Amino acid sequence: MKKIIAVDGPAGAGKSTVSKICAARLGYTYIDTGAMYRAVALNNLELGIGNEELTEDFIKNIEIKLDEAARVFLNGREVTKEIRTPEVSRGASDVAKLGFVRKKLTELQREMARQGKVIMDGRDIGTQVLPNADLKIFLTATVEERARRRFEELKAKNFPADFAQIKKEIALRDKQDSEREIAPLAQAEDAILLDSTDLTIEQVAEKILELAK
Secondary structure (H helix, E strand, O other): OOOEEEEEOOOOOOHHHHHHHHHHHHOOEEEEHHHHHHHHHHHHHHHOOOHHHOOHHHHHOOOEEEOOOOOEEEOOEEOOOHHHOHHHHHHHHHHOOOHHHHHHHHHHHHHHHOOOOEEEEEOOHHHHHOOOOOEEEEEEOOHHHHHHHHHHHHHHOOOOOOHHHHHHHHHHHHHHHHHOOOOOOOOOOOOEEEEOOOOOHHHHHHHHHHHHO
16 A cells, blocks of 8 residues: 555646545545645735745744644634635745745645655645655646636635636646746656546546555
């Protein structure tokens, strides 16, 4: 059984949902690294701080924790729902460009993974955070399909949702994540490509579980 599993891929590919399912069935801990960047972005938005005002000392004082139920806590306050808005998504992509932010969060992520039996998802897990992971998956889907999924997700949570705008934002985020200088989104050489466009969440989970075993 693979003890450390890395799942990378672009926004809206289904990484979080599938990783949660696989972690539950394997009895592993699920670590959502994207939620950690979202928490930083939410903190900045709430304080009215832009990237140009963000400093390394400021980041050191932010406390971000994930529990076994995949709930996210920012400075002791649960923000699991608040970090899923489109505005926070845009902010997360912006703060992810900053080297000192990535350094702090990467250290936290590696510390979480040391226990083993973890599934960690994000943009640079297999290439940067856990390059020695036992199994690496690169999960993707078309922009159209990813936009549809995000649209349905937002509607289900009663958030305002505009399909055309979501599609535009996902395409932009793909470009930003892939072209950033620090830890860009990329498929690791030893990662297995899994296109989920025409697959259900259950089918994707089954494929990953087969690979894990």
